[in-house]
Amino acid sequence: MPSIPVTDTDTVTDVERLNITAAEEHQRHRNRHGTGTGNRTRSRFRPLALVIALSATAVGASAIPGVSVAATPDTVQAVRWGACPEKAAAPRLECSTLEVPLDYRDPEGRQIEIAISRLASKEPSKRRGVLLTNPGGPGGEGLGYPALLAGAKLPQKVLDSYDVIGFDPRGVGRSAPVTCDLTTEQQYRGNFAPYAHTAADVAREAGNARTVAEQCATSRTAWTLPHTTTANTARDMDRIRAALGEPKLSYLGHSYGTYLGAVYTTMFPKRSDRVVLDSNMGPGGYDVTAMRMFARGLEDRFPDFAKFAAAHPEYGLGSTPEQVTAKFFDLAERLDEKPVADIDGTAFRGFTFDRLYSDALMPELAKFWQALDTGRPVPDVPLLPNAENLMAARFYVICGDSRWPETVREYQRNVAVDRLKYPMLGGSTAGIGPCAFWPDKRAEPPVRIGDRGPSNVLMLQNERDPGTPLAGARELRRAFGKRATMVTADQGGHGVYPFGPNTCANDAATAFLTTGQRPSQDLACAAQPSR
16 A cells, blocks of 8 residues: 555555555555654554555466475365455455465475455356455455455446455465564554654664564564565465466456566466556565655645645635645644644654545545644544554565665665655655564565566556556556556546546456456546546
8 A cells, every 4th residue: 555555555444545555555455555753752643554555487486486386286275155254244245264385385384374255246157257356555454355346336247257356465464464563652653764854863763663673573473574475475366266266367456466466477477367457566566666656656646635725725725736835845844843733744744645545535634734734623543453463564575575775874865865856755755664674584586577478467557646656657567568558547546446537447447357358558548527
């Protein structure tokens, strides 16, 4: 939200901050990603997007070793819709639960419940199927996402064409939620490692990372560790499809939700209909490469803020973009040396990264900088009520999906490289985290995204996305080959459809979802004024 950004990405607390969702993750369902506070002080700031922030054959689940096609049958329990829990309640939104196997290699074994929701089409004659949605993360709750999308002006033609379906992925919210028994202090530290200026800084952080990994591995939900993966969430999605009586599934996913959608359409190519992936991760998903990519994302996006701040002298941050950029490094260095109001350099960097998910947040960010620079009071930002589950679910998925470097020395090398290459954030995002010490209980290898399957994927991407940079999206586009077409919008921020103002990109998504027509080739959409 990584979090649309769905915060983590998400999780989405309002439409404008979506990326949530991984803003987001979209979301204040974004994130999805995470920041830390360093080793010296606990920050009161919890940037929402940061709390959170894959060759298969056409026979579906059999593409994964040890899993048979029968593991995702078309005969499953019928869905009985009813009222939604208070947290997800919204006009016309209905909710239910669905039992799925904990381990798809043992489909008759232990079952878990997945919470699902539906915003039904009000025009049955125009309805063509279901549109499953995901706001990002991993860790972002999606039960209320259909209502949020409708409130964000998802076009009526789309709402008429589909029953829009949401769900809390396994391990999240009301779907067998997981925990790492994270203390309040650990939650405030977040998911980004403290900014490391030296190799010794990385070595010191290794102890905190190991402690969190051990807590996850010994928690009361540790029995789900090998099974809380993107591949199994994709299998859950196919169970939802079958339970709804649909031969195929259309999909709209943001941030980390793009990787989830890519995995689903790779594992179940003949059961995926129209797939829209917005704010795209690379083909490896939320792995060590994606974590390091956040630093590039900040460098891609920051010039937009520097230009904004320079055009508003009332903030006193500089009269040119170059001066604003210098102010960033000045504040970060000062706060590294002497935190202000519990905000150190790592928290400052993370808060800046988070607020660049949306143009609408730039005034808030500029005021934040101004307060730190001049000694004015800085408002408190409390933890989200679901922060522990959001962070724990993120660890379960990203550490379980792929293997991460396991030696402190490798993280020290990565930090040394990225601190020079992307000095704004590289010393943090290349740092060591719990995945370095994750228990070796992975049940299967990652899903490899490739070009086998129908040409039914539309990718949407902002040129200057901090959470899921354009470079990663281009790698996913290459991996999909003939399967995908990509629409790139000349704008910044995390999340394109339906949250952004670019009508060229938005119209392409609406046309594909309602008519099946995509641009004949990859499309570049020119910049448009912010609405």
